[in-house]
Amino acid sequence: MVLEQNKSIVLEFYKAINQENFEQAKQMLAPNMVAQLMSGAVIRGGNNFVEHLQMARSTFPDVYYTIEDVLAEDNTVVSYGTFMGTQHGEILGIAPMGNQVKFSIVQIDQLANGKIVEHRTIGDSLTMVQQLRGENLVWLSDANSSSVSPE
Incomplete structure (x- = not known):
């Protein structure tokens, strides 16, 4: 029940x-x-x-968290989902270019007495930075799938 x-x-909370x-x-x-934020702050x-x-809404005014999976054990809740938003403010020294980002996040929340007492976010910051910069990188395995053969 708990x-x-x-x-x-x-x-x-996310809703x-x-x-x-x-x-x-x-x-x-x-x-x-x-x-504890993705940045380590x-x-x-x-x-x-x-x-x-x-404040994050000033950088990503349309930010939206989608939660796809939720697991709970004892007083800990782990959720997996996506962060989506369009950049309208500077972040990580990257000027706003209006790029939309969508990347995976894992959030770990600990609760006591019906309240969140600790929150940690782990996110795919590499994908976020690539999307902010407008980079569209193709993984080697995707680009050369015909040259890769399973043993």
């Missing part, structure tokens, strides 16, 4: 973020929660984390 409640809380309902999102975070405090998410 596992399903924890999954529901995490899914409602609130997608709908820009930041007040609702704050209610699902412990005041002293800790968030650490944000302390639920209000500060929500402020960061609001």
Whole structure:
């Protein structure tokens, strides 16, 4: 029962973020929660984390998180999905070119007393940077599939 409640809380959090309902999102975070971002930066405090998410909307105003798989064990919920958005602000020193990005993310949330107390995001930052720069790289195995033969 607790596992399903924890999954529901995490899914409602991402739904609130997608709908820009930041007040609702704050209610699902412990005041002293800790968030570790893809960049490795650490944000302390639920209000500060929500402020960061609001600021991210200035860079990607149409940001949308899609959650495809959710697993829960004990007090931990792991979700796998995609981050999608169109760049309208500078990020990582890359000027906005209006490029759309879509890349995989894994988010790990720990809960206590019905609140998210720790959040970690791991994402495919290589794909994100390539898309921001407008690069369309083809993997060698895709480009030369006829020259690769299984043993």
